[in-house]
Amino acid sequence: MAKLVSTGQITIVDNNDARPITAFITASQGTQQIYTKDESTVTSVPNWSSTPNILSAKVYVGGTSSAVDVTAQLANRKWSNDLNTSIGSGTTLTVNTNMDPVSAPSKVYYFEADYTDPITGLVSHIIAQITLTVVRTGTNAVYLLPRGTTAIQQADGSTKNVAVVCVDLVRAAGIDTSGITYKFYESNGTVQVTTSMNTKYGMKTTSTSSAPTGTASDIGSNLPASNAWSAHNTLVIHETAVADIAVFRAEAKDADGNIYQCYFTIYDVSDPYEVKLISTAGEKLQNGVGSTNIYPMVWNGASQLSLGDTANWSFTWFFYDGAAPGNRAGFIDTTRTAVAGGRSITSNTAGAGSVITYSGAAITFAAGDMVKIVKGDGTAKYYEVASGTTTSNLTLRTATVSTFLNSPWPAASITSNEFAGGKLYVCTGSGSTAGTRTTTGTGSSNFITVTGDEIDGKGTIICEANRP
Numbered sequence: 168m169a170k171l172v173s174t175g176q177i178t179i180v181d182n183n184d185a186r187p188i189t190a191f192i193t194a195s196q197g198t199q200q201i202y203t204k205d206e207s208t209v210t211s212v213p214n215w216s217s218t219p220n221i222l223s224a225k226v227y228v229g230g231t232s233s234a235v236d237v238t239a240q241l242a243n244r245k246w247s248n249d250l251n252t253s254i255g256s257g258t259t260l261t262v263n264t265n266m267d268p269v270s271a272p273s274k275v276y277y278f279e280a281d282y283t284d285p286i287t288g289l290v291s292h293i294i295a296q297i298t299l300t301v302v303r304t305g306t307n308a309v310y311l312l313p314r315g316t317t318a319i320q321q322a323d324g325s326t327k328n329v330a331v332v333c334v335d336l337v338r339a340a341g342i343d344t345s346g347i348t349y350k351f352y353e354s355n356g357t358v359q360v361t362t363s364m365n366t367k368y369g370m371k372t373t374s375t376s377s378a379p380t381g382t383a384s385d386i387g388s389n390l391p392a393s394n395a396w397s398a399h400n401t402l403v404i405h406e407t408a409v410a411d412i413a414v415f416r417a418e419a420k421d422a423d424g425n426i427y428q429c430y431f432t433i434y435d436v437s438d439p440y441e442v443k444l445i446s447t448a449g450e451k452l453q454n455g456v457g458s459t460n461i462y463p464m465v466w467n468g469a470s471q472l473s474l475g476d477t478a479n480w481s482f483t484w485f486f487y488d489g490a491a492p493g494n495r496a497g498f499i500d501t502t503r504t505a506v507a508g509g510r511s512i513t514s515n516t517a518g519a520g521s522v523i524t525y526s527g528a529a530i531t532f533a534a535g536d537m538v539k540i541v542k543g544d545g546t547a548k549y550y551e552v553a554s555g556t557t558t559s560n561l562t563l564r565t566a567t568v569s570t571f572l573n574s575p576w577p578a579a580s581i582t583s584n585e586f587a588g589g590k591l592y593v594c595t596g597s598g599s600t601a602g603t604r605t606t607t608g609t610g611s612s613n614f615i616t617v618t619g620d621e622i623d624g625k626g627t628i629i630c631e632a633n634r635p
Contacts, residue, residue, distance in 0.1 A: 189227045189234065191434060192278055192297035195378070196220035197314045200301040202268040203339045211265040211301070212312070212337050219263040222246075224278040225318060226293055227436045234436045236320070241280035241293070250277050250294070266301035273300040310337045311419050311429035315379035318434040319406045329386070330404040330433045333379035334417040342375045346422035348396035351415060353408075360402065362390045367408035370399035396420060409435035441466045442632045458618040463606075463630050477608035479635040484604040484615050487627040488547065495571045496549050497537045497594030497602025499621050503530055509541065509590035509620065519578040520553065524560045525591045532561050535568045537594035537601040540586050547623045548576040549594070551601070569601045592620065 196219075201212045213220070226241060227234040238258050246255035254260070266274065278295045302310065315332040334349065335342045351360040351370070360368045365387035373379040381403035391397040402415070412435070418428045443466065448459035463482050465472045488496040504510065510525040523540070532555025541547045551572050553564035565579060566572040594602045606613050617628065 187229065188282060188291055188293060189436065190278070190293045190295040191225055191318070192276065192295050193223045193225065193317055194220055194297060194299070195223070195314075197312060198297060198299050199312065200266050200299075201310055201312065201337050202266070202301050202303045210339070210341070212341065213314070215262055215265050219261045220299070222260040222262060222276055222278075222297060224258050224280075224295060225320070225436070226280065226282065226295075228282070228284075236436070237282060241282055244278070244280040247277050247279070248275060250279070262299065266299060268301045268303040272303070273298055275299075309343075309421075309425070309427055311335070311417060311427045312337050313417065313429055313431040315373075315401070317432060318436060319404070319409060320436060327383065327406050329381055329383055329406070330409070330435075331379045331381035331401060332404070332415070332417075332431055332433070333373040333401040334419060334429060334431075335375065335400070336419045336421065336427060343421065344375065347400070348398055348420050349400050350391070350396060350418040350420075351402045352418070353413075353415065359393065360390065361393045361395075363393075364408075365390055367405045369403040369405075370397055371401045371403065372399050373401045404433055406435050409433050442630055444628065444630055458616050460614045460616050461628060461630075462614045463632060465632055477613075480608035481633045481635075482606045482608070482613065483631045483633065484606070485629045485631070486602060486617075486621065487629065488549075488623070494575055495569075495602065496547070496626070497539060497596075498604050498615070499539065499618070500593045500595045503593040504591070509539075509592045512540070512586045512589045512591050514584055515581065515586045517581055517583040519563070519565045519581070521550075521563045521578065521581040522560055523563065523586065523591065527559065529555070529557045529559045530561075530593060531555060532593075533597055534564075535598040535601060537569060537572070537596070538563075539592040539594055541590040541592070541623070542586060543588040545623065549602070550576060550578055568598045 196213045196215060200215065203210045203212075224238060225236065226238045228237050229235055244256050244258065245253045246260045247253055260276065266272070275296055275298050280293050282291045282293055283289070284291070312335045313332050314335065316330050317332065319330045320328050336347050337343070351368070352358060353360065360370075367386070368390060369381065369385035369387055370389040370391075371381060371385055379401050381401070383405065385403040386405050389397065389399050400419075402417070404415075413433050414430055415433060416428060416430050418426055420426045443464045445462045445464055446459045447461075465477055465480070484498070486496050486498050488494050510527050510530075512523060512525050514524045516522045532552045534553055536552040537549060538552055538561070539547060539549050549572050550563045551566035551569055553562045555561040563578050563581070565577070596603050604615050606615060
């Protein structure tokens, strides 16, 4: 099923405001260490002295469905433990010493920077923080420790990134892999990830010496049946499984039947899409130009997607009336209203069940169709059709499907013959899709044509881009 990822609009006036900012820090080796002292042997798992824990700051501007990574554009970047003394100035910080469970069992790391909004010039001071902790255990202590990629970030092209998290069962002697089986649960902690979720998740195995990795091709792989345990210790999470932020639960069962659990958080900032609409005739129809072609241009961050990258996309187009700003209207179906300039209306009755009589051959109507009626003074109104006949007339009704037509054009307010001498047009679609158009990402042929019959003085066109 297609996923709506962005909406584009073309209009005369464009007002821009400062956009929301999301900042967080990820840790390559997780946020917790297990410290064990058994006789004279001291171990820290994971061992940050041998495999450093890389802290990475991530700052996004815009909502979840339009976020842009601006981390590299930040000024005055600083890492600290106290919001004062600097311990680094890049976008990453390397922690290569193990934590002391006695003197410092937890430590907070802060990332600060300044972001300047390119539109408003507003400077925002950003602070993100992450807490690293250590747990001191004895010989018999056992814990589940998650590690991996906890942010689904933007990717080049139409194939998107995934989050990949591995869980290790940690004992005093190290990570236990002997006869361990696993279950993963969605954010409410009760719905197990199973074969029925083959479009959102995948499972695989990561060795103790490797960092967990995965791609979209892993989605649907190795998923267990309901209530079944799996030998795979790694969950691959598709962006459709996470709307914004989600908490997951993992369980591990050892050879003795003991079950341990942990929780981890996944962020989704994977859809930094923007749709820009290009009109071949500009934003005005004048000097004999009676129509314009409008193309959707999809951008991923600062890069425009190629025609091939949008080959499987679909685009839904909406038209809003310029004479009544903010009110949904509809595109004209030129295959059903074949006469240029529309059909002439000869008469109409009053009220919500108004019967419209028009010239020319009869048009086949279905309940839920939308029609555009232009009165003699040029005022355009839109109504929902109840039925049509083969004798060049149709019956209107109070809109029951496209209810947005009830305001500002309630059918009950129609007066006798108010449309006589006007024009009738049939709009595209029917029912829930009335008035809209849909195109597919087939490259240079993907556009809509808008004519002067649709634009009555002024109109706004909105395009929703849906990525497969």
